[in-house]
Amino acid sequence: MPEKKEILRVKGEIKKTYAKVSKSYSIWEGRFERKLRERALKFLDVQEGEIVLEIGFGTGFTLVEIAKSVGERSKAYGIDVTHEMVELAKERLKREELAGRVELSEGDARNMPYEDNMFDAVYMVGVLELFDTPDIPKVLKDIKRVLKPDGRLVVASIEKEGHENSKFLRLYEWVHRKFPKIASCRPIYVEDSIRDAGYKTIKTDEMMLSKLFPMKFVVAST
Numbered sequence: 001m002p003e004k005k006e007i008l009r010v011k012g013e014i015k016k017t018y019a020k021v022s023k024s025y026s027i028w029e030g031r032f033e034r035k036l037r038e039r040a041l042k043f044l045d046v047q048e049g050e051i052v053l054e055i056g057f058g059t060g061f062t063l064v065e066i067a068k069s070v071g072e073r074s075k076a077y078g079i080d081v082t083h084e085m086v087e088l089a090k091e092r093l094k095r096e097e098l099a100g101r102v103e104l105s106e107g108d109a110r111n112m113p114y115e116d117n118m119f120d121a122v123y124m125v126g127v128l129e130l131f132d133t134p135d136i137p138k139v140l141k142d143i144k145r146v147l148k149p150d151g152r153l154v155v156a157s158i159e160k161e162g163h164e165n166s167k168f169l170r171l172y173e174w175v176h177r178k179f180p181k182i183a184s185c186r187p188i189y190v191e192d193s194i195r196d197a198g199y200k201t202i203k204t205d206e207m208m209l210s211k212l213f214p215m216k217f218v219v220a221s222t
Contacts, residue, residue: 033126036209037062040125040156043203043219046070050120053077053146055109055139056127060089060102066123067093067101077119079105079112110138114146122147125156128193129185136188140197144222152221153199159206159216160187168212190216198222 041062046052046069057063057078066076080086086106093099107113109127122143131139143153163169169187176186191204199220209215 033061033209036156036207036215037125039205039207040123040154040217041065043156043205043217044121044123044154046121049074051075051077051118052121052123053079053114053119055079055122055124055143056081056130057089057104058085060092062123062125063089063102064092064096064098067096067098070101072101074101076102077105077114078102079107079109081106081108110135110142112142112146116145117148117151118146119151120148121152121154123154126185127157128155128190129157129188136193137197140194140199144198147222149222152202152219153194155190155194155218155220156215157190158185158187159190159214161189161192161216163187163214166214169214187214191218194218194220 044052044066046066048069048071050070051074052066052070054063054066054076055078057080060078063076063078070076078089080089083106086104089104090099093102093104105113109124109131128136128139140153147153160169173186191201195201199222201218201220203217203219205217207215207217
């Protein structure tokens with residue numbers, strides 16, 4: 001089901017927004033997103049020896065766990081559009097003595113600097129709903145390019161399907177349209193977007209984040 005209204009942003013707006021909040025973002029991650037990320041990691045189910053990419057890794061909270069799971073003989077990768085987040089993640093990985101297991105890139109998920117068929121899994125939490133409506137298929141297309149033929153995609157995003165009448169989400173969407181620097185993301189049709197991009201759904205689930213945001217988990221294959 002397509003969005004009724006396309007969400008369009010000035011290019012670079014998200015990058016600027018997250019650059020400003022980067023120093024305090026780890027507090028948000030720990031306080032509000034911990035349960036979400038931990039649950040998404042269970043769906044990711046990283047196996048030792050796998051090569052895994054996280055898109056939009058923020059301060060590197062989840063990359064630490066991914067790096068531990070892939071083991072010493074493999075490597076985790078991360079790409080984020082914000083320079084400040086890359087630097088914070090580098091510091092976190094260094095503190096955890098995991099810098100050698102992770103390769104970080106500052107870049108755009110619509111055109112990633114990776115080879116075709118490179119990853120066993122790609123993971124993104126709270127990221128897909130940040131992109132312009134026309135860019136969501138582009139992101140999913142490039143993910144499919146870098147995934148191995150038997151690879152898996154794990155996404156957790158704010159779900160609109162079944163929640164169209166939520167008064168809170170309607171208010172939140174209004175704030176997002178009027179003040180995108182305050183409310184940078186918005187609900188999207190998560191599973192439909194992934195399916196429309198040619199993926200096969202393996203597993204889905206939902207949880208409420210902070211009792212307000214319906215988060216949809218989707219595990220999909222190419």
